[in-house]
Amino acid sequence: MQNAECKLGAFMISKGPALRDQVYSHIRDRIVSGTLEPGRVIVEVELAAELNVSRTPVSNALVMLKERGLLEDDGGKLKVPILKLEDVINLYWCRMAHDGLASRLAAERIGAKDLKQLETYLRAWETPEREDDLSALWVSDLNFHHLIYRVAGNRHLLRFSELTTELVSVYRRNTIRRMTDPTSGTNRSRNDVRAEHEAIYEAIASRNPDAAEEAARFHIRMVIQHLEQADLVIQPEQVGL
Amino acid sequence: MQNAECKLGAFMISKGPALRDQVYSHIRDRIVSGTLEPGRVIVEVELAAELNVSRTPVSNALVMLKERGLLEDDGGKLKVPILKLEDVINLYWCRMAHDGLASRLAAERIGAKDLKQLETYLRAWETPEREDDLSALWVSDLNFHHLIYRVAGNRHLLRFSELTTELVSVYRRNTIRRMTDPTSGTNRSRNDVRAEHEAIYEAIASRNPDAAEEAARFHIRMVIQHLEQADLVIQPEQVGL
DNA sequence: ACTCTGCATTCTGCATGCAGTATTCGCTAG
DNA sequence: CTAGCGAATACTGCATGCAGAATGCAGAGT
Structure with missing residues (x-):
């Protein structure tokens, strides 16, 4: 199920790049496109379910996004930054x-x-x-x-x-x-x-x-x-x- | 065992900051101090054992270190960068x-x-x-x-x-x-x-x-x-x- | 009707299990 | 003795289990 290709939102998960990198790209794109609106609280489980992957690669992706400033920590919760x-x-x-x-x-x-x-x-x-x-x-x-x-x-x-x-x-x-x-x-x-x-x-x-x-x-x-x-x-x- | 304070290398693990952040700081310090020499291959299991934590927080810390350039990916392996x-x-x-x-x-x-x-x-x-x-x-x-x-x-x-x-x-x-x-x-x-x-x-x-x-x-x-x-x-x- | 308290639900962080992959070591054959 | 091949080992990535913390809802008491 995981070795073959699976649905990832509207896209496919390939087995080439590491899963966490694919998840990273996906979330980043959703932030850029506005599908994840500024201020939105990011919930790990939700994304994992949505992408048909476990929480682990999502968690890793979130760490990366945070490091790059595409997500920010607000009161212990990860949010899409509200941009001025x-x-x-x-x-x-x-x-x-x-x-x-x-x-x-x-x-x-x-x-x-x-x-x-x-x-x-x-x-x-x-x-x-x-x-x-x-x-x-x-x-x-x-x-x-x-x-x-x-x-x-x-x-x-x-x-x-x-x-x-x-x-x-x-x-x-x-x-x-x-x-x-x-x-x-x-x-x-x-x-x-x-x-x-x-x-x-x-x-x-x-x-x-x-x-x-x-x-x-x-x-x-x-x-x-x-x-x-x-x-x-x-x-x-x-x-x- | 994990709630109380535990040995972390030469230091203690407090329950305040998230474990991954403590691990991050620890590894960063070891890189800066040279205890982890340039070119050294980082092995997750090793660090986890050394710090008496599981691989999970170490893995997260490594992602952070990589994002900040303190570790680099070399042929699929994480290494301490050799600096010129x-x-x-x-x-x-x-x-x-x-x-x-x-x-x-x-x-x-x-x-x-x-x-x-x-x-x-x-x-x-x-x-x-x-x-x-x-x-x-x-x-x-x-x-x-x-x-x-x-x-x-x-x-x-x-x-x-x-x-x-x-x-x-x-x-x-x-x-x-x-x-x-x-x-x-x-x-x-x-x-x-x-x-x-x-x-x-x-x-x-x-x-x-x-x-x-x-x-x-x-x-x-x-x-x-x-x-x-x-x-x-x-x-x-x-x-x- | 309002508030306070306690229970249920949710979520995250950490630990661990599992499997695929690469590396290395040793054995065997030439 | 060397080269090549196979098996054991080591490591990582992903999945999942578990427990503590926070949130929210509901029921009871004032």
Whole structure:
């Protein structure tokens, strides 16, 4: 029963990755998607029953989620954190520091091949495709930033970045409506983002660490500024999407 | 047997904090102290027997340690990470970014009371006490930096800082002999550190975020520079203390 | 009607059982 | 003597049992 594949919510449990990791991913996704609303008390037994696994892997997964800040301990109970705009902004301040450092290090170390790849990701912004094809831009954006981290070659920095990204994905989902970095049709035009990315690229390409750091920081500062403006647009209802 | 207090290695198990947290602390301390040498394979059963607890809380503690980078997964086995100077330096790069941001935010927000407290910690460096009373300086140093983080008021940033500090404490113990930030009788004089701290303090006191960030960054850059010099002094033997 | 107390239910943390997997040691055959 | 194979061992992951703590509900007393 457990060796073969079993229903796991709407998905299957494969026997490849450890069960606790699958459970981790599943719960994380439910938090991000809002199926587990902010403030919701997490009950181990419930999830175990739901996923047709025992409490053990669920318990382990919960420990992991807690360590990463995706769950928080509130009066002895584990809850999905209730997220404020302040938290998102605080996370973006961290990201500013991280991205700045990553760009600095990347500017010092990048090779011809990676530089070319970086340019490719940048180009995605130049093509004036259909306005609604945002997912492609989003992917390019992720690739762009991720490549910079990879080139920076600091595994601890990369880890911090990943933690931040994971948290932001939760927070964003539950606090802001349609307020992603690359999209944002309202205040922040696609061209703004493109120009900021281009500045980062140019600084890295010219191997100018100071300029690279500053460009990356500027980029994030703009995002933060945008977030603060978006304060007005926040939806107070945090349940569901 | 479990309700009362039991032997836990050389210590006692209290019934206050959850067992897994006590086990976590114990193992972390053993990693930091070098009783569990870098490269050592961690075996759950062994630790459980040693601490007179079952495998369950040990397992949970190991998950936590892994999440925080104090253990790493190597070919399906958990090992105490083998640490290179490069890692310490990479961590200090992160710390530069974090401390810089914290100082910036602190400069924007600090109140009179905290400022006064910060000055107190700073003063500890001015008194030319006995040269060997380094622990007092070490404590002042910790307090100084920690207060800045507290004032900064960004809980995510604080968490990143704590993760970094925890990792550095491991790395330092096992790679460098007598190479702490405040001490360092060799290349880096106590006065250097004092001056750098004073610069940070002055910038924060004058509510100058840019200067505060730069002062903090300079401080860490000096530490990194010192670490790189210390490369020559590294002890290759990583086992034991 | 309101409150206090006690019982039932629920949940979590820890212990332990069970089975699959990998590793190692020894035996046997070439 | 060596190489290869098989069996025993060791370890981990998952399931489950057990007990203590908290929560809530209900009944009784004021």
